[in-house]
Amino acid sequence: MTSSTQPGSLLIQVEHLQKYFPIEKGLLKSVVGHVRAVDDVTLSVYRNETLGLVGESGSGKTTLGRCLLRAIEPTGGTVTFHPRNGAPIDVLALDKPGLKALRRQVQLVFQNPYSALDPRKTVLQIVSEPLILHNVVRGDALIARVKELLDLVGLEVKHM
Known part of the structure; x- marks a missing residue:
């Protein structure tokens, strides 16, 4: 590995993450059991590292990703984000403004690239969209930032 491809410092730490969905029955919707979509997942992701989750359809990959960003609430476990500057952040304790700030820094690409990436858009449009939506940068600075980001990933x- 070169220095540019070696893993850096800790970025996200996940410990014992769980997501159980209740199985309901009857008119009163009594809970008769649970589907363990994510059960006791522990992993670490470091800066400059790429993590791919592989598994059969229905094995919990998308559910895990949604739990990491709190698009759905986990049943248990911890998710800690380690920003470059500042103290570690307990993702599961964040309020709405905190989640919005986190989602500016963390993004997941789900298993079907055709549903995650619009094939009618250019790379420039796809990469610049979150920068515009979050008021990060506009105009000529936007083009420069997209070029910089493309360079970071080789x-x-x-390709723009």
């Missing part, structure tokens, strides 16, 4: 300007 893509050339011609």
